[in-house]
Amino acid sequence: MLWQEGLIFLFLLILHILHVTPLVESAEVPLKEIPLREQLMEYLFRDYQNYEIPGAFNQTTTIVTVYMTITEITSVDVRMMDYTTYLLLRQEWQDPRLAWNNIPRFRNYTKNLVSPKLKEKLWLPDLFFRNGKEGRIHRMTLPNYLTRISPDGNILYSQKITMRFSCQMDLKTFPMDAQTCHINIGSYGYSLKELRFVWRSIQPIELSDGMQIAEFNSPESVVAQDCNAFPTDENSSCLNATFVLSRQLGSWFSSVYITNFLIVIASWHSFWVDIEAQPARVALGLLTLLGMITQASGISQNLPRVSYIKAIDVWNIACITFNVSVLIEFAVASNMRSTRSRRPERWRLNAREALRAEVEGWCIGCRKAFIQRQQSAGGSNGNVSSSDLETALIQAIYPDLGSRSNLFPNDVLQPKGYLSKKNSAFDMPDTKDEETEDGQDEDVDDVKEVATTSEDCKMTDSEKKEKKTRRRLFMSFCLTSIYQLETSWRTNDTKSKRRLNLSLHDFPLPNVEDVDRFDGRVECY
Known part of the structure; x- marks a missing residue:
């Protein structure tokens, strides 16, 4: 019986061993994935040379697909003719040396290879910005780049960068201008036969929603072009993105x-x-x-x-x-x-000539009497100058002036002085002062000597005195009008301004008959 129990124990032990072994093997399957990834990386980069372009493997041109997202455009500097932008730049290309989907050993490994260390092992396109001035890669909190390898050998290289691009601006219509700016991409060292950049066929450049640009309107769209699509002398690949920045006039207007x-x-x-x-x-x-x-x-x-x-x-x-x-x-x-x-004398001379012409025409009859008096004195041959006639007329009207220079005194800009100065040309005649104690007029003889017509000689003394007073009044009006004109001219009064060569016919002078209305009481100013 003892040996039977031994056989049963042995049988159960064998069954236990057969039952536990599959469980151990099934638990070790997920652990074998990690070494498989390491084996895949070791296999892919065993003979990989990162200085060789992928096309050199099969003597073809390497095509790199480029697309980007412009997150922000800031600091548009008109003086330096540049602008700063934040963008996500992505590049994709095919490297058949890194494809493992056709290798039976790793065919079932369908995950992408993503690791920060891949950047140092991979061949990367020598893309650079032709119109870029300076730039940097963001490094918060880690360097902002991504390298990813797909099973079919497709490689994605993404970066977040800040670039300052030059923009040749036309400021002829500034500040009502609209500037056309570019982002120009090219290969730094490879020829067009070795490497070619192309835009992605679907929306190669994206603009972030709600993007605000100081002093400019956000671009509505970006036009992506392939520089090599047109006949050029370029021997390297080239891509160009164009957008328009239109300036807002509101800030400049205010x-x-x-x-x-x-x-x-x-x-x-x-x-x-x-x-x-x-x-x-x-x-x-x-x-x-x-x-x-x-x-x-x-x-x-x-x-x-x-x-x-x-x-x-x-x-x-x-x-x-x-x-x-x-x-x-x-x-x-x-x-x-x-x-x-500074030219008062010229004004006086012009005004004097105007007055002389007017008085000479008004009292033309006095010429004959004056000539007769001069001939009787034996000092004239019949020719009378205007100056002598003027002196004779002034003495006939104002015998106490003494000389004709007093007709325009030096204080021509002080009208009150005209009215207060005794024996002035602007003094009004006072008939009471001209009568003597015996009631006789001292100027009667002068009136007789300068009688203008034969009818004046037949006048009585009172009529002659009245006519003389009238002429004095009229002369006062003439002088007052000249003064008013001169004052208006000097004060630059354009409404009453006159030229210097006007005669007294342009002055507001009264008629001789109108003097009777004043009854001998007339104010010059």
Whole structure:
């Protein structure tokens, strides 16, 4: 019986061993995947040379598909003619040396190989940005790049980079301009037969939604082109992306155009300031001019020095011209006013000639009497000069003047002096002062000597005195009108301004018959 129990124990032990062994082997299957991946990596890179282009394996051109996502465009610098952008750049190409889907040993391994160490082992395209100025790869929190190998040998290389691109801007219509900028991609060392970049067929360039650009509108679309699609002299692959940045006019309209317009309007207030207020007019003109120049200088500092005139330059030149014209107008007006004030004698001479012509025509009958008196004195041959006639007429009207130079005294700009100065040409006749104690008129003999017509000789003394008073009144009106005209001219009163060569017919003179209305009481001013 003992040996039977031994056989049963042995049988059960064999069954136990046969039952446990499959369980151990099934538990070790997932653990064998890790060594299989390592074996795959070791197999793929055993004879791989990362300095050889994939096309050299089968003597074909390596095609690299490029596509990108522009996440943000910032810092559009007009002065430096460049812009900064953040983008995700992706490149895909086929490397048959790294395909394992046709290897029976690793055919069942369908996962992609992803590892940061792959970048150091792989051949990478020598892509560079032709119009790039500087750039960097983001490294927070780790270097922002991805390398992935698919079972069919397709390789994806993705990077997040920040690049500053140059953009040749046309500023002729600045600030109402729209700039066309580019992103130009090419191969640095390989020829077109060895390496060629192509855009992805579906949406090669994507723009992030809600992208805001300072001072510019977001580009509506990006045009992707293959430079090698057109006949060129390029011996290397080239890709080009084009987009348009249109400037927003709102900020410039409020900070430049409205400001300059208000400054020009402020400078025009100088036209309403009295010309005698020279400090106020000069200060107003200079301050507005300095404000315009300062603003124009600030704008030009933020713009490049170009060989053509920009639209903003035309605006600034026009505004400065308006401001300078205000100062020129003030200088011309001041010069004209000072020139006229320095020529009072010329004004007196012109006014005297006008008065002489008018009085000579009005009292033409006095010429005959004057000639007769001169002939009776034996000092004239019948020719009478205008100056002598004027002296005779003035003495006939105002015997106490003494000389004709008193007709236009030096204080011509002081009308009150005319009215207060005794024996002045502007003094009104006072008939009471001309009567003697005996009630006789001292000027009767003078009136007889200068009688203008034969009818005047038949007048009584009272009639002659009345007529003489009338003539004096009329002469006072003449002189008063001349003074009023001169005052209007000197004060630059354009409504009543007259030329110097006008005769007294243009003056507001009364008729001789109208003098009777004043009854001998007339004020000259």
